[in-house]
Each structure stands twice: as structure tokens, then as C-alpha cells.
Amino acid sequence: MSVRVISDKCTACETCVTACPFGAIEMRDGKAFITEVCTMCGSCVEVCEFKAIERMEEAATPAADLSAYKGVWVFAEQHKGDVASVALELLGEGRKLADKRKTKLSAVFIGHNIKSKAKDLIAHGADLVYLADDPALKDFNDDSYAAILTTLARKHKPEIILAGATAIGRSFFPKVASSLYTGLTADCTVLDIDAETGHLHQTRPAFGGNILATIMTPNHRPQMATVRHKVMKPAPREDSRIGDIIEIPYTQSGDLRTRVIRTIEELGETVNICEADIIVAGGRGLGSAKNFQLIEELAKVLGGAVAATRGAVDEGWIPYPHQVGQTGKTVCPKLYIACGISGAIQHVAGMQSSDVIVAINKDPDAPIFNVATYGIVGDVHEVVPIMIKKIREMRG
Amino acid sequence: MNIIVLVKQVPDTSEVKINRETNTLIRDGVPSIINPFDMYAIEEALRLREKHGGKVTAITMGPPQAAEALKEAVSLGVDDVVLLSDRAFAGADTWATSYTISQGIKKIAEYDLVIAGKQAIDGDTAQVGPETADMLGIPFVAYIRKIEHVEGNKMTAERLMDEGYDVVETSLPALITVVKEINQPRVPSLKGKMRAKNLKVTAWNAKDIGADENKCGLKGSPTKVVKIFPPAPRGRREILTGSMENQITTCVKKLKEQSFII
Numbered sequence: 001m002s003v004r005v006i007s008d009k010c011t012a013c014e015t016c017v018t019a020c021p022f023g024a025i026e027m028r029d030g031k032a033f034i035t036e037v038c039t040m041c042g043s044c045v046e047v048c049e050f051k052a053i054e055r056m057e058e059a060a061t062p063a064a065d066l067s068a069y070k071g072v073w074v075f076a077e078q079h080k081g082d083v084a085s086v087a088l089e090l091l092g093e094g095r096k097l098a099d100k101r102k103t104k105l106s107a108v109f110i111g112h113n114i115k116s117k118a119k120d121l122i123a124h125g126a127d128l129v130y131l132a133d134d135p136a137l138k139d140f141n142d143d144s145y146a147a148i149l150t151t152l153a154r155k156h157k158p159e160i161i162l163a164g165a166t167a168i169g170r171s172f173f174p175k176v177a178s179s180l181y182t183g184l185t186a187d188c189t190v191l192d193i194d195a196e197t198g199h200l201h202q203t204r205p206a207f208g209g210n211i212l213a214t215i216m217t218p219n220h221r222p223q224m225a226t227v228r229h230k231v232m233k234p235a236p237r238e239d240s241r242i243g244d245i246i247e248i249p250y251t252q253s254g255d256l257r258t259r260v261i262r263t264i265e266e267l268g269e270t271v272n273i274c275e276a277d278i279i280v281a282g283g284r285g286l287g288s289a290k291n292f293q294l295i296e297e298l299a300k301v302l303g304g305a306v307a308a309t310r311g312a313v314d315e316g317w318i319p320y321p322h323q324v325g326q327t328g329k330t331v332c333p334k335l336y337i338a339c340g341i342s343g344a345i346q347h348v349a350g351m352q353s354s355d356v357i358v359a360i361n362k363d364p365d366a367p368i369f370n371v372a373t374y375g376i377v378g379d380v381h382e383v384v385p386i387m388i389k390k391i392r393e394m395r396g
Numbered sequence: 397m398n399i400i401v402l403v404k405q406v407p408d409t410s411e412v413k414i415n416r417e418t419n420t421l422i423r424d425g426v427p428s429i430i431n432p433f434d435m436y437a438i439e440e441a442l443r444l445r446e447k448h449g450g451k452v453t454a455i456t457m458g459p460p461q462a463a464e465a466l467k468e469a470v471s472l473g474v475d476d477v478v479l480l481s482d483r484a485f486a487g488a489d490t491w492a493t494s495y496t497i498s499q500g501i502k503k504i505a506e507y508d509l510v511i512a513g514k515q516a517i518d519g520d521t522a523q524v525g526p527e528t529a530d531m532l533g534i535p536f537v538a539y540i541r542k543i544e545h546v547e548g549n550k551m552t553a554e555r556l557m558d559e560g561y562d563v564v565e566t567s568l569p570a571l572i573t574v575v576k577e578i579n580q581p582r583v584p585s586l587k588g589k590m591r592a593k594n595l596k597v598t599a600w601n602a603k604d605i606g607a608d609e610n611k612c613g614l615k616g617s618p619t620k621v622v623k624i625f626p627p628a629p630r631g632r633r634e635i636l637t638g639s640m641e642n643q644i645t646t647c648v649k650k651l652k653e654q655s656f657i658i
């Protein structure tokens with residue numbers, strides 16, 4: 001593909017210059033000029049009223065035999081033997097894609113002492129489970145996880161492989177994509193498949209959530225994507241579903257280059273914020289570590305998790321794993337209550353896809369109100385205790 | 397200890413705004429910065445050099461103007477820089493970027509550790525680190541929040557995970573990516589700024605690094621961006637009115653109606 005300006009038609013209106021998300025168009029000699037930063041996204045083609053920009057499809061690079069690739073796979077992540085919730089969400093989504101494409105859904109399940117859980121994956125939608133269960137696979141290891149998945153994919157040629165956009169998924173999946181020389185789209189929020197061609201349309205946020213991009217892997221297989229927590233729906237459990245479990249013998253070849261010496265669970269009782277349905281988040285507006293306890297109390301009453309802005313983390317009121325935003329975690333709970341948070345873009349980038357957002361801030365002009373579903377203008381120290389009281393009353 | 401840092405020049409996404417009329421990004425006047433995570437990577441490399449000696453080289457793939465990011469790296473104390481720039485590199489996705497960077501690193505040849513940022517804030521993919529490691533054939537450890545110690549060809553470090561952290565040991569050379577928690581980046585020194593000002597940035601093209609052009613840039617990229625569009629504006633918004641007490645009552649009622657309070 002390439003994008004070019006048809007000089008005769010260009011009126012130098014500069015609409016394309018502002019429309020380009022990548023800043024790849026400049027004015028040179030009174031005409032639009034496309035620089036090397038261009039990613040061929042076609043935004044300029046769409047905005048040009050004068051049809052002065054065209055996108056040309058060049059002969060595609062000789063494609064591998066795409067038709068040799070069949071089936072949808074998901075990497076079913078587990079922690080200490082428990083299937084991660086994101087794995088069930090992937091199975092739900094994978095099931096839909098597989099049905100549309102009239103093909104099978106398989107799960108790749110790696111760990112130790114997990115055999116008894118494999119049937120849960122079938123109950124949640126898988127037709128087939130590739131199970132690698134070995135003491136050497138107890139801890140997550142980039143090399144061994146990637147080796148197992150890469151070898152399986154080379155052998156069985158799936159058309160699509162999905163993983164959760166979790167710490168583990170985002171760590172080892174790129175290694176698989178690199179080895180297979182195929183595309184990987186990170187952190188997708190929407191997937192759709194062309195039933196005819198099997199092309200996967202992968203949509204994801206970019207530029208700190210300012211825009212969405214749809215990405216395809218037209219000439220390579222498998223098509224790989226990581227998918228965000230909480231955006232896809234798990235399929236309901238059906239214990240009557242049947243499927244096959246294929247055990248993959250695992251033999252560790254040579255010494256491991258990396259190994260986990262120990263694992264420390266810091267979050268303790270509190271839920272991983274990426275998995276929470278309800279999040280109460282606090283910002284610098286709380287004023288002190290002590291006041292931060294208000295947030296914790298509200299979270300407890302609602303059965304939610306506690307998050308924070310970078311401002312609050314930098315103050316030392318709460319540890320970094322609770323930070324939401326561009327340099328923290330991206331969350332999309334059903335309910336996000338922002339208390340004393342200004343709504344800086346870097347924070348909003350990490351929480352704007354929450355279903356319902358409640359903002360409490362004493363400044364009516366705080367940008368957080370632009371993304372809030374419900375806004376309460378007031379002092380958090382007054383609002384939150386009343387809120388807690390009213391919720392308790394409501395429960396009777 | 398010779399360390400290579402991967403540095404990407406990115407638009408400061410916090411300054412990027414949406415033009416609501418045309419639904420496009422306004423990039424005018426948006427400054428280019430070093431990807432914030434890469435600042436932590438540079439800082440950690442400098443600290444390791446201070447402790448163990450050796451040399452820090454920053455490498456970037458980008459258009460000629462990306463040299464600015466490398467100059468900034470020098471002002472912070474980086475010894476050497478390499479710019480990978482060629483029209484053939486344009487339009488690269490993470491696979492092609494990683495391929496190009498790994499070819500550049502192979503040319504540098506002598507290194508014990510490669511440090512990258514956890515992710516770039518423009519693309520947020522977090523893929524270039526692990527893919528580059530794979531192409532170099534060296535181990536990869538993500539999300540390092542603390543390097544405990546380096547001894548011989550072994551390094552022990554803390555890796556941030558979703559529910560806590562792992563203490564991981566890896567053989568060197570390795571590629572790690574770092575998170576914000578790892579350190580507090582320094583500011584440029586006067587001496588550094590002087591050095592940066594006079595620096596001529598070495599640029600390598602596809603030929604210099606022996607790269608197969610079919611694997612570079614848009615041509616070598618398995619993924620294609622087919623559409624870019626703004627997110628749908630968020631649904632109904634309501635600033636609650638009335639006394640504070642009333643606002644809270646209404647809010648709690650709404651939350652109850654939507655089954656958040658059960």
C-alpha cells in the first residue's frame with residue numbers, strides 16, 4: 001500500500017495536515033507532501049474533499065498459504081492453578097469468532113497441577129484443550145511458555161491466537177509473534193472477523209486513548225492479539241459441553257535462562273484492580289494518607305477495589321500497583337468513582353472506558369467532569385462519609 | 397558493563413487534543429519528547445554504569461529529527477548514540493521495528509544488557525522490547541521495578557506482576573523493560589548539554605546494518621492500520637444539582653437502580 005498526493009488536485013487547504021494522526025503531512029512548495037512518518041492509515045484520503053490523495057494497493061507480498069491455517073485459539077492464563085477471569089472472557093469472545101467462521105475453538109493451558117481445570121475451559125466454550133502440565137511449568141517463564149505455544153502453532157497452524165493483555169500475556173506473546181513472523185495487536189477492545197476471508201479486524205485505543213485504530217494482519221498467519229480485561233463477555237458455563245483434552249509432553253531443553261526465585265503477592269486481600277467490577281479511586285484532593293482511608297471504606301462498602309492517581313501514589317498514600325493511567329494500569333470496571341481527582345489526560349486514559357463514572361470534586365471546572373456520568377461538586381471529606389452512610393441505610 | 401538503551405521519540409500525548417468538528421487529532425505544536433518510560437531506562441543504565449563501569453549507548457529508530465531525542469539522552473549522560481534512519485524503515489509496526497533495532501544492536505555487537513521502556517505512550521504496545529529480545533536470541537524480562545544485583549553474567553531483579561512482584565534471576569546478556577517505579581530520572585547536566593550541542597549523531601541506514609529491506613518498514617510489517625477514528629463520545633452526562641445532600645441521594649439512588657448497590 002502507499003498513499004500519494006495528486007498534485008494537480010491539491011488546493012493547499014491543509015485539511016489533511018491537521019487530519020493526520022501521525023503528523024506525517026507537510027506543506028512543501030504549496031502542496032501537501034507525505035513524509036516518511038506515514039503509516040498509510042488513510043485518514044487524509046477520507047478528509048480530502050478534492051480527492052487529491054489516493055491510497056493504492058500494491059501487489060501484496062506473496063502471501064503464505066493462508067488457507068492452511070484453521071481454528072481459533074486462546075491462551076488460557078492461570079494463577080496458581082486458578083483459571084484467570086480474562087481466560088474465560090477470551091473463550092467467550094473466541095467462541096463467537098469460531099462460530100462465525102464455522103471453525104473450532106481451542107485453549108492452550110500451561111502450568112502445573114492444572115489438569116483438573118481443563119474441563120472448565122471446555123465448559124466455558126473450548127472444543128479442545130492443549131494441556132501442558134509439568135512441575136517445570138509451575139512459575140511463569142517467558143522462554144518455556146513461548147516455546148510451547150510457538151511449537152504448537154507451527155504444528156497445528158491456527159488462524160487466530162488470543163491472549164489476555166495481562167502482565168503475563170503482554171510479556172511472552174510478543175516472543176511468539178516474533179518467532180512466527182506474524183502480526184500482534186496489543187490491548188484490543190473490539191474484535192471482529194470476516195467470515196469469508198477469516199481476516200480479523202482488531203480495534204484498539206492509541207495515543208493515550210485519544211483515538212481508536214483498527215488493525216489487520218492481511219498476509220500473515222496466525223493473527224495474534226492481546227485483549228483487555230473486562231471488555232469481552234465470558235460465555236456462560238455449560239457442564240454438558242464436550243471437548244477433547246490433548247496432553248502436551250513438556251521437556252525442558254537445557255538450562256533455563258531466567259527463573260523465578262520467589263513470588264511476592266503484594267495486593268494481599270485487595271483485588272487486582274484490572275479485574276474489579278467496582279473501583280473507588282482517590283487523588284491528591286484527599287489531602288493525606290489518613291484521609292485515603294475514606295476511599296478504602298467506600299470501596300469496602302461497595303465491594304470494590306481501591307485505585308489512585310499518580311499524584312496520590314507519588315505522595316506515598318498508596319503503592320504503585322494501584323495507579324491507574326498512562327504510566328499505571330488501564331482499567332474498565334462497571335463503576336469508577338473518582339474522588340478528588342482532577343482528570344488529567346494521563347489519568348483519564350486509564351479509566352475512560354469504565355461503564356459508569358462518578359466524579360466527586362470541589363472544583364466545578366475540573367476536567368474529570370467531562371468524562372463523568374454523574375458529577376457531584378463538593379468536598380470529598382463531606383461527600384464520601386454521607387455516601388457511605390446512605391449506602392448503608394439503603395441496605396437497611 | 398556495556399548497556400544499550402532503546403529510546404523512542406514520541407509526541408507528548410497529553411498535549412494531543414481532538415478537534416470535535418473534524419474528529420481528528422490536533423497535533424499542531426505538540427512537542428516531541430523522549431517516551432517517559434525510556435527516561436527510566438536511561439536513568440537505570442546510567443546508574444549501572446556508575447556502579448559497574450562501562451558504557452551506555454542509546455539507540456533509536458526514527459526519522460532524522462529523532463536525533464533530538466538522542467541529543468537529550470547525551471545531555472543526561474549517555475556516552476554514545478546511534479540513529480537508525482532510512483526511508484525503508486518508515487511505517488514499521490512492532491515486528492519490523494524490532495527487526496531493525498535488533499540489526500542495529502547486532503552491529504554494536506558488544507553489550508551485556510539492553511534496557512527498554514515498558515511501553516511507548518503513542519502506541520502503548522509494549523512489544524518492541526520482547527520482540528527485539530527474541531530476534532537477538534537473548535532472554536527477556538519485563539516490567540523491572542528494581543535491579544537487585546549484577547554479578548558476572550547473572551542479574552537478579554524484581555519484576556512487577558498483576559498481583560505483586562517476582563524476584564527473577566536472568567543470565568546476561570538480556571533485554572529488560574522497566575516501569576516507573578524503578579527510579580527517579582535525573583535532569584540534564586550543564587556539561588551534558590554542552591556535549592549534546594556539539595554532538596554529531598551517527599546515522600545508520602538499512603545497508604549499514606545489513607537489514608533485509610523486505611523485513612523493514614511498511615513492507616516488512618505484518619500488521620496494517622486500516623482505520624483511525626475517534627472514540628464515541630461518552631454517553632449521557634449529568635452534573636447533579638441541588639444541595640449536596642440531594643446530589644448524593646440522587647447519585648446513590650442511580651447506583652442502586654443500576655444494581656451497583658446490592
Ligand SMILES: Cc1cc2nc3c(=O)[nH]c(=O)nc-3n(C[C@H](O)[C@H](O)[C@H](O)COP(=O)(O)OP(=O)(O)OC[C@H]3O[C@@H](n4cnc5c(N)ncnc54)[C@H](O)[C@@H]3O)c2cc1C
Binds near residue numbers: 326378
Ligand atoms: C508522562 C506522564 C505520565 C503520567 N501518568 C499518569 C498516570 O498513569 N496516572 C495518573 O493518574 N496520572 C499520571 N500523570 C500525572 C497527571 O498528569 C496528573 O498530574 C495526575 O493525574 C493528577 O493527580 P490528581 O488528580 O490526584 O491531583 P491534582 O491534579 O492535584 O487534582 C486534585 C483534584 O482534587 C480536587 N480537590 C482538592 N481538594 C478537594 C476536596 N477537599 N474535595 C474534593 N475535591 C478536591 C481539586 O479540585 C483537583 O481537581 C502523568 C503525567 C505525566 C507527565
Ligand SMILES: Nc1ncnc2c1ncn2[C@@H]1O[C@H](COP(=O)(O)O)[C@@H](O)[C@H]1O
Binds near residue numbers: 519
Ligand atoms: N522506534 C524505536 N526506536 C527505539 N526504541 C524503540 C522504538 N520503538 C519502541 N522502542 C522501545 O521499545 C519500548 C516499547 O515500545 P512499544 O512496543 O512501541 O510500546 C519503548 O519504551 C522503547 O524503549
